[in-house]
Amino acid sequence: MIPGFGRGSAKTMDVKTLCLGALTTGDASGYEIKKKLEGSFRRFYEASFGSIYPALGRLQDAGLVTCVEMTQAGKPDKKVYALTGSGRAYLIDELSQPLGSDRIRSEFMVAMVYSHLLPPEHVANLIEERLQIYDESLTELQDCDPDQLPPGRRFVLGYGLAIYQAGREYLAAHRHLVETERETEAPAAVEAAD
Amino acid sequence: MIPGFGRGSAKTMDVKTLCLGALTTGDASGYEIKKKLEGSFRRFYEASFGSIYPALGRLQDAGLVTCVEMTQAGKPDKKVYALTGSGRAYLIDELSQPLGSDRIRSEFMVAMVYSHLLPPEHVANLIEERLQIYDESLTELQDCDPDQLPPGRRFVLGYGLAIYQAGREYLAAHRHLVETERETEAPAAVEAAD
DNA sequence: TTATCCATGTAAGAAGTTACATGATTGA
């Protein structure tokens, strides 16, 4: 058996899973899969070319996808991948495994925890930036027509909207908590590690 | 210069930053830092012993923390670390760098996107599980007394509550979207939008 | 003419997890 493809193994999802999933809605090249993954979905799982291309190669080795090379007029050749029966089965099997818990990594929240160490005007800037990011994300999500999406995607889209809306509202309503005075004690000892 | 400690470098936050931050509220051993990081804060950034211990070693090499070995009665020895002036300056410098965007990795959401491939009763189970996780998280967060926390932590605590509440409500209100019928057959190529 | 899109891939490295090794003490 090809390593990393044990049936029913307790491995977590990775870029391979994402690629298989992307191929359920139609054959695609690595480049196109990246595009698909950049849809509304991207907020919950990302992948770069550097992980997608090797993943596709390994999926092909394992017989979970097939590949056809296509020549195009005025564009580079591309390799179009298609899900096989066992690929589909593998995806379903993986989705049926116990799911890992959500992981959030927010540098913004870390900065907020230590906001008292920063100049208040800098904190205010961070908040403004973040509000803008929320607004952009919300606009982007609102521009999607849910009725055109299959239920799963509609569900995830709505979830994203709900979360961002709640986050934005909280931020606007409670920013004062982190925009107050900076810690006075100034330990200016800059004996830099350079 | 010790590698990985360039001043003003565009590096993202890592476990070193977290350790420095944890030490702003008092000296601590690696073990105790892990504990601190497991507070309300953990939802936005995690770290394991396997990353904390090496991080502390490197911070010490760079002069950002100092270390005192302590013997204890009935317990193993421990190494208590303390922030130095340059450690504090380094932390502030790092928090002042442009912040990386939030990263979420949710296997649950991936499963929801492809829920039509799974048996409806399995999807229902996943939803139930997830609601329970939300409830547990909410209970845990509600048990914290915000008045005892410094503003930064209070802010982050409230943010967590707002997000989980919104997530829970959305889930309860829209679960029907993903609990409907399973896809019966491999559908004839309906190229769905992403 | 400059940038962006198309398109694939590799190599180096960052960053972290898990499992292991060790071992006394304490509480159920």
Add this chain to the structure above:
DNA sequence: TCAATCATGTAACTTCTTACATGGATAA
């Protein structure tokens, strides 16, 4: 007696990102 808590650390491994290499076509 069994598990958990306290406590540090290493090694192997996984996973992914970034940067690089390549290069034609097209749009501003």
